[in-house]
Amino acid sequence: MTCHGGAREGKAADRPSLEVADIFREHGEEYRRTHALTSEQLKVMGDIEACRTAILGGHVDTCDHCGHEVPSYNSCLNRHCPKCQGHNQAKWLEQRQARTLPTHYFHTVFTLPEELRSVARCNRSVIFNMLFKAASETLLELGRDKKHLGGLLGITAVLHTWTRALDFHPHVHCIVTGGGLDEENGRWIATDEDFLFPVKVLSRLFRGKFLAALDTAHRKGILEFAGAAAILKEENRFAALKDTLYGKEWVVYAKRPFGGPMQVFKYLGRYTHRVAISNYRLISMDDAGVTFKTRGEHTVTLQPEEFIRRFLMHVLPKGFVKIRHYGLKSSTNAKTKLEQARKLIEADLPIDDVPMTEDCPKEDSWLEQILAATETDRSLCPRCKVGKMIRTRIPKGAFFRRAPETEDTS
Numbered sequence: 001m002t003c004h005g006g007a008r009e010g011k012a013a014d015r016p017s018l019e020v021a022d023i024f025r026e027h028g029e030e031y032r033r034t035h036a037l038t039s040e041q042l043k044v045m046g047d048i049e050a051c052r053t054a055i056l057g058g059h060v061d062t063c064d065h066c067g068h069e070v071p072s073y074n075s076c077l078n079r080h081c082p083k084c085q086g087h088n089q090a091k092w093l094e095q096r097q098a099r100t101l102p103t104h105y106f107h108t109v110f111t112l113p114e115e116l117r118s119v120a121r122c123n124r125s126v127i128f129n130m131l132f133k134a135a136s137e138t139l140l141e142l143g144r145d146k147k148h149l150g151g152l153l154g155i156t157a158v159l160h161t162w163t164r165a166l167d168f169h170p171h172v173h174c175i176v177t178g179g180g181l182d183e184e185n186g187r188w189i190a191t192d193e194d195f196l197f198p199v200k201v202l203s204r205l206f207r208g209k210f211l212a213a214l215d216t217a218h219r220k221g222i223l224e225f226a227g228a229a230a231i232l233k234e235e236n237r238f239a240a241l242k243d244t245l246y247g248k249e250w251v252v253y254a255k256r257p258f259g260g261p262m263q264v265f266k267y268l269g270r271y272t273h274r275v276a277i278s279n280y281r282l283i284s285m286d287d288a289g290v291t292f293k294t295r296g297e298h299t300v301t302l303q304p305e306e307f308i309r310r311f312l313m314h315v316l317p318k319g320f321v322k323i324r325h326y327g328l329k330s331s332t333n334a335k336t337k338l339e340q341a342r343k344l345i346e347a348d349l350p351i352d353d354v355p356m357t358e359d360c361p362k363e364d365s366w367l368e369q370i371l372a373a374t375e376t377d378r379s380l381c382p383r384c385k386v387g388k389m390i391r392t393r394i395p396k397g398a399f400f401r402r403a404p405e406t407e408d409t410s
Contacts, residue, residue, distance in 0.1 A: 016279040020082055024049045027304040041312045047076035057396035065387025082279045089273035100261045103345050104178035106196045107255040110135040111171040118228035120170050125317045134210035135172045136326040142197045143180045151180020151189040154328030162276045164294040166310035173271050181341040188344035203252040276314040
């Protein structure tokens, strides 16, 4: 087995020394021969292997003064690719900035019990949709309940299906406004800054909603049972599973609240476009297997076949929407109730805390701030600092061949 680890020749110091693409290129062909994969999984593997290679084409920038050449190959843009999420994330955050209210926010996590994971693996779209629906309806129902709040919340929900060790662990992260719009009386009702709803109330309502949906899907014959879930085809086994699930507390975790809108942006960026594993968590690939970081100083080593299997468990069904918005944040309310809530909140803010209006000078947008921190003047040659970089296209499948270096006589 090829040994990967340490610095790569010709790679920038801040680039990871090992990438998921390397593992796929070295072991992917054998894995495809010996495993039955979905069309989505095959596409993900192919896209990641081709990302930023000659297969996808690209361009080369050549200095008109010293002849220095800098090739760049195109990205695959697959949402499961560890190398394609940074810019997508920045653009998404830019779009969401307009829908962030000037109030505190909460972070809640709704997790499926382990007894349901085998069912989820063979009914991904159905179970993931149930998870979104049960989590969002739980929050919205408690928000409207005058015993708890009495207003319409704003929610952004993001599906994750993995643990740090790449095990299958479906859960939904919800970013929730610290208050809601009282539609009857036209006022904003704020929550306490350190408390949203009782965790047990959240857990039990979520459990009831999800299991009711699961039972309905089972009665309609929508669910499929294969692999480890095949035993649930027997009615008595499925009934026993429901009894077990009704009899246990489900995990709903309410994390510490955010301090304000800017913290929401920074936090959202950690969750919205994250894929199962970052290339920066990979440590080595050698005869012992693929080693990667989990939490803190802990690591896991998996055989390449098992690493690929776990990675592909987290490929979403084609067209599945993993980021969703509810309540005030839904598209139907974005220009009406959300803006009404914004005006009500701003009316109660101290004058120094009110967001700038169109007549005031604005700071750079979120996307502009990110790009300003990472981009340089690409027209200036990075080597001689004199010439201008001229761009030409590299066709798909054509490898860049560097011109012979010539001595700079300037």
